[in-house]
Amino acid sequence: MQLPSSLLENAVNEFSRLPGIGKKTALRLVLHLLKQDVSEVLQFGDTISRMRQDIKFCQRCLNISDADICSICANSSRNQHLICVVENIRDVIAIESTQQYNGTYHVLGGIISPLDGVGPDQLSIEPLISRIQKEETEELMFALNPNIQGDTTIYYIQKKIQQFSCKVTTIARGIAFGGELEYADEMTLARSITNRLPIGQYVK
């Protein structure tokens, strides 16, 4: 694609380096920005730059934060002895949007995946262990994606913390609400049968 201006070409190249955005989509986005007011586009560029420069990661749970300690960790009305272990920040946002969880988080920054070259050392597992020790955590709840890598990560961390008197749980796996039994995969259906719940607990 031959572009009539090097300024335009640079902008298209920058956009097309974002995930899921090819050259044609990048051009569409850049031409859209060209139609906007100069001030709006300057604000766009400035907001992105400032976000990257000024954003912090919570020193305790590694969640994204405007301050040294994130708003969740700093909230004393939340249960500070319950830690939910998640893979990334998107999972924090997903769980927070349920408004059903009142503890803190710990963001691993990935999951153990030897095929992708990700081992335990690249994840924030050591900080999690020292945090459990220091804060006398009562419960560690895993909310990792249900796959082999997720299960491996759970198994690894569980082994590492078995000397502490910390309860270890994982979010329930089973048939999703609105799902249909006949289309569920065998593994999910089998697990949901093994882990069946008393009706009283289900409707609670």
Next chain:
Amino acid sequence: MQLPSSLLENAVNEFSRLPGIGKKTALRLVLHLLKQDVSEVLQFGDTISRMRQDIKFCQRCLNISDADICSICANSSRNQHLICVVENIRDVIAIESTQQYNGTYHVLGGIISPLDGVGPDQLSIEPLISRIQKEETEELMFALNPNIQGDTTIYYIQKKIQQFSCKVTTIARGIAFGGELEYADEMTLARSITNRLPIGQYVK
């Protein structure tokens, strides 16, 4: 969607104002940028801002340009008496990528579409007419999308310039290369029969 940082939230809001990008995609893009080096993200923001501030539109054909006159208009080896009328800059890029056209362009900035509230006054039709008069254009070739709005725009401009001795043509409409006759719509098929070509002209 509750985000843990106002810096993050502002960046997501800016991205989600782009066409075809919702909140979830915007968040994915922003989290991707967060993983990049600070210098790379600053360059991203700077490139976008500079593009909008410094880009110019060719004073002759209204194509995007780094200078007052675009590289196509400034190229003396191109036929300066042949003007291809297009709707927008994307069409210029599409035609240039064929490497089959050696004239100049005129970017209308849209097409006449009363339903969308776009009349002739909002398009660069007056500059086109004065350009034809001044430059003694030999041929005006329309390359507009084949629909009612495109045909209306062609008809309007043709009426306006009939006093000049300028040949008016339009790019051929017919069955696309690789297309199948049985799936072509009736209008296209009918036109391609009406405008059938001598074989000598077709294979030229």
